[in-house]
Amino acid sequence: ILNVEQSPQSLHVQEGDSTNFTCSFPSSNFYALHWYRWETAKSPEALFVMTLNGDEKKKGRISATLNTKEGYSYLYIKGSQPEDSATYLCASGYNQGGKLIFGQGTELSVKP
Amino acid sequence: NAGVTQTPKFRILKIGQSMTLQCAQDMNHNYMYWYRQDPGMGLKLIYYSVGAGITDKGEVPNGYNVSRSTTEDFPLRLELAAPSQTSVYFCASYPGQGIKRAQPQHFGDGTRLSIL
Numbered sequence: 001i002l003n004v005e006q007s008p009q010s011l012h013v014q015e016g017d018s019t020n021f022t023c024s025f026p027s028s029n030f031y032a033l034h035w036y037r038w039e040t041a042k043s044p045e046a047l048f049v050m051t052l053n054g055d056e057k058k059k060g061r062i063s064a065t066l067n068t069k070e071g072y073s074y075l076y077i078k079g080s081q082p083e084d085s086a087t088y089l090c091a092s093g094y095n096q097g098g099k100l101i102f103g104q105g106t107e108l109s110v111k112p
Numbered sequence: 113n114a115g116v117t118q119t120p121k122f123r124i125l126k127i128g129q130s131m132t133l134q135c136a137q138d139m140n141h142n143y144m145y146w147y148r149q150d151p152g153m154g155l156k157l158i159y160y161s162v163g164a165g166i167t168d169k170g171e172v173p174n175g176y177n178v179s180r181s182t183t184e185d186f187p188l189r190l191e192l193a194a195p196s197q198t199s200v201y202f203c204a205s206y207p208g209q210g211i212k213r214a215q216p217q218h219f220g221d222g223t224r225l226s227i228l
Contacts (some may be wrong), residue, residue, distance in 0.1 A: 100157075102147075104153055
């Protein structure tokens, strides 16, 4: 059984703080690592999809890195804002476009 | 394009009732998925399909059935609703094999289902 682990489970920060989360995944037969942002009562919204070892992607204040050899990815948020409050999900895929295995998510709360 | 459309958005069922959750996509994606989301558990895959006429079980298929008669539609059926099936259900789609680069899954807005 493949497991994807995210840490921490929840995080409470002040507006302006920078923060980061970890996603650990089995590295054998790895194909792609996905990050999604998920607000309550909405559908998960794709942030990044990464496939290559050493990949770094950036979208505004949010960035992500990927290490496929050791099986982890980091998501960074620089200068957190209250609108960043959401659950951040990572998921790993093990064949081209097949099933994704999701982590349990990191719930971020940013206080003004 | 509407993307992935799920209906209904909310539903309350009595124990033992049956219902079908509808999912349709207009992106001509081959792959479609049904997930359930339980608090603190992320998303668990119920069933998925890699094309019309082909379906397969995911991690938590018990109590559910699916069919895929067309590329566009992937309904999820609950035959005998149980309280353990109270959850938020998400449908998603993905282009499938042969794409040039990895792409994200596209999610519907979810169906919130309560079994009482």
